[in-house]
């Protein structure tokens with residue numbers, strides 16, 4: 001009877017983790033499951049629960065998935081060099097016959113792991129396919145050919161839940177059904193994921209219900225895109241920028257804040273003002289966040305990944321159901337760069353069609369990203385895309 005090894009941040013553990021682990025334990029007839037919470041070095045742990053809390057949540061979530069469940073703190077003990085191939089060698093020594101359980105996203109990204117061939121040399125690998133992460137059977141066959149070793153594809157499908165999504169829901173104070181009840185009870189009792197409660201309340205006083213619903217939808221969209229495309233943007237930066245991107249939308253008074261003269265009285269004012277008011281009213285000092293808010297409507301040349309992410313998430317947020325947004329959303333789901341380009345193109349052409357008045361930054365962005373669309377004869381007077 002093999003021991004199943006399951007690693008993850010578990011920040012927090014959710015129903016899909018439980019479902020996948022139960023399926024793997026049942027399929028492989030595992031008597032024992034060893035859960036390995038990821039240890040995050042201090043500089044990477046911003047926005048995550050600490051190790052002991054995540055280990056405790058994992059213990060609660062996975063208590064009944066197999067006859068014996070061990071929460072192993074090997075990663076914390078090692079502290080560094082927590083590469084899977086090294087951890088698995090250690091687990092094999094400790095527990096004997098092991099199988100390593102991974103998700104379809106990990107299989108897809110296996111090339112980016114340190115010494116994948118040594119992982120497969122160490123033990124069999126079981127993979128839980130994940131929606132949107134490629135054809136697991138095909139990827140498994142490719143991995144077998146490339147790395148050798150044994151790989152089993154489980155009869156389970158994941159991908160509808162992510163820890164980032166769950167975390168965002170909890171931070172927004174939204175209902176959260178993707179977490180086991182006992183885990184949720186622990187989270188509530190210990191006030192976990194409540195760090196943004198004050199900010200969210202304050203924002204609710206500044207945004208109409210409709211705008212707040214859009215804000216929540218944009219947050220969820222940004223979190224999803226960040227994880228779907230493995231953009232590796234800091235969770236707190238993505239969350240904060242999306243949460244506050246429209247904070248000035250219904251507060252147009254300039255109050256002497258530093259915004260470009262030519263945007264006053266136009267719909268793009270709220271992006272510049274939003275950045276300044278996020279700084280003034282919400283104490284945001286992170287320039288990456290402020291900049292993502294500052295250009296979320298117009299775009300600009302040479303955008304950072306975070307700026308593009310917030311721009312695209314806003315335009316394809318889940319509350320926008322009118323054509324062609326669902327089409328643009330599907331394009332963005334498939335390929336972030338292409339999606340961003342299509343959103344920019346749609347916005348620009350729509351503005352031209354409406355009267356040819358485009359804010360200069362948008363025109364610069366089009367010239368930079370989509371040079372084939374623009375000629376120097378195009379008008380450059382301020383205007384903006386319509387959005388909330």
Ligand SMILES: [Fe+2]
Nearest residue numbers: 245246297388
């Ligand atoms: Fe906006």
Ligand SMILES: [Fe+2]
Nearest residue numbers: 218246314388
């Ligand atoms: Fe927005």
